[in-house]
Amino acid sequence: DAGVTQSPTHLIKTRGQQVTLRCSPISGHKSVSWYQQVLGQGPQFIFQYYEKEERGRGNFPDRFSARQFPNYSSELNVNALLLGDSALYLCASSLEWGRETQYFGPGTRLLVL
């Protein structure tokens, strides 16, 4: 079975641009979460979606938005990019929403110049 997949693997943008990151969960998983991991730190929670509805939001500005599609895949959008948005963006899926083990994708490494 395929694990969580994310695209693209790497991305370079300039300040002020917008970016869209994509995630496909493990087949059968209905919950997708997004995390930002700055180099040398643990992941920081951005969003969680379950059954296409937002179920949790971390302490990130409104420049960050996300959505989940009927097939449970998800997109993370970041507008007006800042240098500080450079990070590894991780997507994790779980069967349901709550205490289920999350399975992480390989991440998308974003560099903002």
Added chain:
Amino acid sequence: KNQVEQSPQSLIILEGKNCTLQCNYTVSPFSNLRWYKQDTGRGPVSLTIMTFSENTKSNGRYTATLDADTKQSSLHITASQLSDSASYICVVSAGIKAAGNKLTFGGGTRVLVKP
């Protein structure tokens, strides 16, 4: 404020030796605690998950312990191998399902195993 603190920040050990990583947390209400292994540039991979009633869980050469009274956990790596070189992240989940899957991540311990 929910927090997870890990120590040490980094660790160098010789191949074949054992090591123990520590995790202290202040997360309420507590649901479960997980240890993840993260290779450089990759997503974290789950090693163990423990609920309030469990005080030890093993996964091969990895053994995690949990003391819910003192809010401490440890991850013990036995007979380390070069492939154990990675960051190990302690993650604690808050217990109210209605509040969403609120995970608090530690900063990780970077382990380097040398031959």
